[in-house]
Amino acid sequence: MDIRQLRSFLTLADTLNFRRAAERLNITQPPLSRQIAALEESVGTPLFWRHSRSVGLTPAGEQFRTDVSRLLDDLDVAVQSARSAAEGERGTLTIAFTMYAAWNILPELVASFSDAYPDVALALDETLPRDLHAALVNGSADVGISFPLRFAHTLQYRPLFHEPLCAVLPETHRLAGETIVSVGDLAPDPFITFPSTTAPALHEAVTACCRLYDFEPSIRVEAHLQQTIVNLVAKGLGVALVPNSMRRMQLAGAVFLPLVESPQVEQGVYWNADNPNPCLHRFIEGLDAT
Numbered sequence: 001m002d003i004r005q006l007r008s009f010l011t012l013a014d015t016l017n018f019r020r021a022a023e024r025l026n027i028t029q030p031p032l033s034r035q036i037a038a039l040e041e042s043v044g045t046p047l048f049w050r051h052s053r054s055v056g057l058t059p060a061g062e063q064f065r066t067d068v069s070r071l072l073d074d075l076d077v078a079v080q081s082a083r084s085a086a087e088g089e090r091g092t093l094t095i096a097f098t099m100y101a102a103w104n105i106l107p108e109l110v111a112s113f114s115d116a117y118p119d120v121a122l123a124l125d126e127t128l129p130r131d132l133h134a135a136l137v138n139g140s141a142d143v144g145i146s147f148p149l150r151f152a153h154t155l156q157y158r159p160l161f162h163e164p165l166c167a168v169l170p171e172t173h174r175l176a177g178e179t180i181v182s183v184g185d186l187a188p189d190p191f192i193t194f195p196s197t198t199a200p201a202l203h204e205a206v207t208a209c210c211r212l213y214d215f216e217p218s219i220r221v222e223a224h225l226q227q228t229i230v231n232l233v234a235k236g237l238g239v240a241l242v243p244n245s246m247r248r249m250q251l252a253g254a255v256f257l258p259l260v261e262s263p264q265v266e267q268g269v270y271w272n273a274d275n276p277n278p279c280l281h282r283f284i285e286g287l288d289a290t
Contacts, residue, residue, distance in 0.1 A: 088278030184213030190220035
């Protein structure tokens with residue numbers, strides 16, 4: 001049996017009239033009769049009662065109609081799902097992001113894409129900037145959100161967000177009551193920062209801030225995550241310069257202050273142009289529309 005026979009069967013089961021069924025199928029009656037006969041032979045039992053002036057479903061035909069209707073409905077859904085997957089409207093998109101992105105552009109990007117493509121499952125993978133390139137190259141991630149990479153690569157990049165750095169001080173710090181602070185005033189303080197290998201672009205921005213005032217920061221502790229840095233500042237271990245978005249933490253014991261001067265910190269989206277995931281192309285189209 002084949003799909004054509006099953007659809008012809010359902011049409012005849014609906015009309016119970018060979019002539020009307022043939023018209024609906026846009027064929028003549030003889031080929032329809034041959035299809036039904038071949039189908040009954042495959043099933044191994046009559047599906048219709050045939051009388052001189054009427055046609056009716058046998059008990060086997062009634063059951064077959066129920067099951068075939070469900071089968072063809074499932075097939076139609078499978079065909080549509082396959083087409084949707086091929087067009088990037090269904091599937092899975094893995095987004096690798098730095099923790100910092102969770103405080104600014106990530107939520108908006110996720111919400112916007114989810115609203116546009118609700119049948120695409122989003123997998124969010126928090127990672128370090130240094131590990132993002134490998135994830136995009138080996139295909140374990142489709143999209144990367146991070147600071148600009150500071151080495152040669154073949155990835156595509158779209159800048160999306162810029163903001164200044166701010167100072168984060170312990171609440172007991174001598175400058176905690178100010179409304180704005182100069183990085184030069186922090187020169188005597190121990191700094192809490194991250195290794196240059198973790199996020200080179202952000203490390204350069206912090207270093208540039210200090211060099212504007214002719215000093216190199218005295219680093220007391222290095223940590224990989226911005227949230228960890230802020231927590232250590234709140235415990236009084238030193239001061240730090242962090243992206244302005246981190247002010248949203250509002251952590252007890254930590255005071256965030258704007259800087260007199262600060263370079264802009266950039267963040268954007270990376271992707272591998274050789275990635276075949278159709279959902280990725282839908283995501284990039286969404287960036288073009290914003």
